[in-house]
Every structure is written in structure tokens, then in C-alpha cells.
Amino acid sequence: MVGRPLEEPELIRRAQRGDTHAYEELVHAYQGIAFRTAYVIARNAADAEEAAQDGFIKAWRALGRFREGAPFRPWLLRIVANEASNRRRSAGRRASLALRAAAEGPSGGAAPSPEAALLSAEQRTALLAAVETLPEEQRDVVALRYFLGLSEAEVAETLAIPQGTVKSRTARALERLRESYD
Amino acid sequence: MTELERALVALGEGLEYPGAPDVWAQVEPRLRRRRFWPAVVVAAAVLAVGIAFAVPPARSAILKFFHIGSVSVEQVQTLPPAQTRPFSTGLGPKRPQPTVQLPARLTATAYYARPGLHAALLRYRGKQVLYAELRGDQMGFAKKFVGPTTHIEEARLGEFGMFLSGAPHVLMWEQGNVQTRLAGNVLIWLDRGVTYRLEGDLDKRQMLALAGQITR
Numbered sequence: 001m002v003g004r005p006l007e008e009p010e011l012i013r014r015a016q017r018g019d020t021h022a023y024e025e026l027v028h029a030y031q032g033i034a035f036r037t038a039y040v041i042a043r044n045a046a047d048a049e050e051a052a053q054d055g056f057i058k059a060w061r062a063l064g065r066f067r068e069g070a071p072f073r074p075w076l077l078r079i080v081a082n083e084a085s086n087r088r089r090s091a092g093r094r095a096s097l098a099l100r101a102a103a104e105g106p107s108g109g110a111a112p113s114p115e116a117a118l119l120s121a122e123q124r125t126a127l128l129a130a131v132e133t134l135p136e137e138q139r140d141v142v143a144l145r146y147f148l149g150l151s152e153a154e155v156a157e158t159l160a161i162p163q164g165t166v167k168s169r170t171a172r173a174l175e176r177l178r179e180s181y182d
Numbered sequence: 183m184t185e186l187e188r189a190l191v192a193l194g195e196g197l198e199y200p201g202a203p204d205v206w207a208q209v210e211p212r213l214r215r216r217r218f219w220p221a222v223v224v225a226a227a228v229l230a231v232g233i234a235f236a237v238p239p240a241r242s243a244i245l246k247f248f249h250i251g252s253v254s255v256e257q258v259q260t261l262p263p264a265q266t267r268p269f270s271t272g273l274g275p276k277r278p279q280p281t282v283q284l285p286a287r288l289t290a291t292a293y294y295a296r297p298g299l300h301a302a303l304l305r306y307r308g309k310q311v312l313y314a315e316l317r318g319d320q321m322g323f324a325k326k327f328v329g330p331t332t333h334i335e336e337a338r339l340g341e342f343g344m345f346l347s348g349a350p351h352v353l354m355w356e357q358g359n360v361q362t363r364l365a366g367n368v369l370i371w372l373d374r375g376v377t378y379r380l381e382g383d384l385d386k387r388q389m390l391a392l393a394g395q396i397t398r
Binding site for chain 2: 006020023024026027031032033034035036039044046048049050053054057060071086089090123124127128131142143146147148149174177178181
């Protein structure tokens with residue numbers, strides 16, 4: 001008999017008791033967003049891969065301190081983002097690596113959203129270049145908020161900053177980007 | 183949401199991310215290893231101390247022991263058995279994309295990455311040189327056994343550096359089982375939590391010049 005998939009809170013409870021099978025489920029559920037979060041911060045695939053791995057190892061060790069009922073995703077991403085930031089800091093020069101725009105639509109072969117259809121290749125290139133010129137702290141907020149689709153609260157938790165700081169950094173970033181987008 | 187914000191969302195959809203790795207495949211063995219190694223390390227330490235005190239000649243067998251970041255160096259009277267193997271031994275398959283950042287004037291012939299270690303094979307002054315970066319909590323990631331005739335000297339680089347030259351030494355690491363190979367001249371240094379390592383047939387001055395180009 002095949003059992004019903006376990007809900008996330010139950011997986012977390014089991015993982016906290018040392019159940020690696022339950023933790024495996026959590027890793028599979030979040031490895032994609034964890035890797036992309038690490039990548040937009042570290043700007044290097046190998047560093048991002050390692051930051052995601054180390055993040056999941058540290059999260060496993062810290063599970064005992066995870067507060068029951070709290071959202072798991074931002075808690076995990078905070079650990080991963082911290083690993084990625086450390087690598088970016090120690091690598092120094094790697095932080096300047098640019099994200100590459102895909103030649104065609106969204107990755108994964110999905111149909112482009114109405115927003116994507118409205119953005120020409122030239123606009124995409126110009127906007128990406130403008131994002132790259134933002135100060136690091138604003139660029140991180142923009143990448144997590146808009147590229148990865150995290151909520152404002154999740155961005156705050158992931159970057160370990162108050163939500164008000166997310167708002168102000170977002171506002172400043174948009175102000176700068178508007179100059180090159182308009 | 184403003185038009186600019188919608189454009190940013192659209193930009194995010196069009197970004198090309200590197201292929202997401204199978205994280206669990208890398209994490210799972212490390213979870214198992216962390217449960218396994220403490221017991222092994224304690225047992226080995228107890229055994230080593232026991233031998234050192236029980237057998238008088240063994241007291242002088244270990245001459246020096248020290249760490250640089252992730253690498254420990256042990257000077258011993260007799261080297262453990264090892265043979266010459268390619269630089270790439272234990273580094274895993276070649277990676278299609280750069281795993282370390284190098285200045286444009288340096289040419290890498292191959293890149294490698296495995297958890298805790300990023301590396302590149304370089305051509306420098308016509309010789310093959312292995313460059314490696316070891317990151318994270320990798321205490322004891324690799325161990326060097328150095329014979330009495332291997333020269334060890336300090337190198338002024340990063341927070342602390344060391345240059346090993348002369349007679350080959352034995353590099354030992356754990357990868358499923360214990361692996362060894364003979365290593366030649368090596369420059370190791372620690373800087374901002376990262377352990378750097380250069381290995382190749384270069385003298386100290388040449389190694390320092392190369393290190394300066396890479397980590398400047």
C-alpha cells in the first residue's frame with residue numbers, strides 16, 4: 001500500500017528526530033529554489049552548488065532550533081543565502097560576474113507570461129545591465145523579490161534584514177532602474 | 183505592481199540558470215560521514231596516543247604537526263606508501279565551466295569541483311600546475327605526510343603560508359576510502375577562510391609570483 005505523501009510540518013518533525021528520509025523529501029522540495037538563491041547571490045555555479053549543499057547540511061544540524069509552525073522555506077534560504085554571501089565575500093572578484101540572459105523565453109520550456117511577452121530582447125538586455133550596476137545590497141533584494149518571486153517577508157528573512165529595509169532597498173533600486181528603463 | 187516591476191519579473195523568467203544539481207546526492211553522504219567520522223577520529227587518536235606512549239621509538243616518529251586551514255601537515259620519519267599519480271586524481275570529472283576565477287593571462291586546461299574543493303590545471307612557464315581552493319568547514323580535508331628531507335619554510339602570503347619543496351611528500355585524503363599520491367613542490371596559504379594550494383615543478387619565487395597573480 002502506498003501511503004499519502006507527508007505534509008511539510010510532519011516531514012520537519014520527523015527530520016528533527018533524525019529521519020534522513022524525511023529530510024530527503026525536504027531537500028528535493030527546496031533544492032531548486034535553494035540553488036537559484038545561492039546563484040543570484042554568489043554569481044558562480046560551482047559556488048552556488050556548494051553553498052546549497054553546505055546550507056542543507058547546516059540546516060540539518062540546526063533543525064533542532066527550528067520553531068514549529070514557522071515557514072520553513074525562508075528559514076532554509078537564510079542559511080543558504082548566508083553561505084552564498086560568505087563565498088561571494090571571500091571570492092571578491094566573482095561578485096562582478098553577470099547573469100546571462102537566455103536567448104529565448106523562460107527556462108524550462110514554459111509558455112512566456114504576458115509580462116515576458118511584452119519585454120523585447122533589447123529591453124531585457126538593457127534592464128539586466130541596469131540591475132547589474134545596482135549596489136550589491138539592492139541587487140540582492142531585486143533578484144530575490146522579482147527574479148525568484150519571494151515575498152517581501154521572505155526576502156527579509158532570507159537576507160536577515162527587517163522588512164522595512166527590504167521596502168527601502170526595493171524603492172531605491174526601482175528608482176535607479178526607472179531612469180534606464182523609461 | 184508597476185510596469186517596471188512586471189518587466190523585472192519578466193526578466194527573471196528569461197534568465198538562464200546553470201542546471202540545478204542533485205543536491206541530495208551530495209548532501210546524503212556528508213550526513214552519513216558526519217555521523218561516522220567522529221567515532222573513527224576519536225578511535226584513531228586514542229590508538230595513536232596509545233602507541234606513542236607504549237612504544238618508545240614511536241615517540242619520535244612524529245616530528246612536527248600543524249594545520250593550514252583545511253590542510254594538516256605531519257612531518258614523519260618514514261612516509262606512508264604512495265605512488266606518483268596524475269594531478270587530477272580524486273578531483274572528479276572535468277567541469278565544462280570555470281570553477282575558479284583566474285586572471286585572463288593564465289590558461290586553464292581543465293576545471294574541477296567537488297564538495298569543499300574547486301581546482302584548475304594550469305600551464306605556467308611551460309609546466310603543469312594544479313591550483314586548488316578549499317572552502318568551508320573542511321578541517322582535515324587533506325593531510326600531507328612530509329619526510330625529514332622535505333624542506334618546509336614559511337611563505338609570506340595571506341594570513342599564513344607555507345612552501346614545501348625538495349623530496350616529494352605524500353598527499354592523503356578520504357574519498358570513500360583513503361587515497362594517496364606523491365606530491366612535489368607545494369605552496370599553501372590561508373586567506374579569509376579559504377585555503378589555497380599550488381602544486382607543480384616551480385621554485386618558491388615562481389610559486390609566489392603565480393600566487394600573486396591569482397589572488398591579488
